[in-house]
Amino acid sequence: MPTRAQVLALLDEGQSFEAAGQALGIAPGQAYMIATGLPADGSDTPHPEEVHARPVPAGSTQDLVNPPARNPTRDETVIAWVRARAARDLERGS
Numbered sequence: 771m772p773t774r775a776q777v778l779a780l781l782d783e784g785q786s787f788e789a790a791g792q793a794l795g796i797a798p799g800q801a802y803m804i805a806t807g808l809p810a811d812g813s814d815t816p817h818p819e820e821v822h823a824r825p826v827p828a829g830s831t832q833d834l835v836n837p838p839a840r841n842p843t844r845d846e847t848v849i850a851w852v853r854a855r856a857a858r859d860l861e862r863g864s
Contacts (some may be wrong), residue, residue: 772796777805788833798834810834 772794780790788827791801799810810831 772801772804774804777801781805787831801832802834803830 772850777790780793781787785793787801788798788799788803790805791798794801796804800806810860812830812832
């Protein structure tokens with residue numbers, strides 16, 4: 771698990787939580803939690819005075835928790851399997 775110092779070093783370089791998470795092999799929400807001590811889902815809102823002491827972005831952090839799912843519309847291995855299966859079925863039916 772990356773340390774707070776590692777995450778903060780990447781943020782100090784100007785990287786986003788997404789980029790820091792990717793560089794460290796963790797989810798962006800985990801990078802946010804390690805750096806700030808707060809959950810990225812917004813379930814714990816810090817007091818305004820606490821925000822100044824932490825690298826908290828101005829906007830919502832919800833997107834750090836649930837990045838968009840990757841749902842490919844085409845997978846060549848599946849297509850190859852279906853073709854092979856169809857060919858076998860055609861051979862049996864002839």
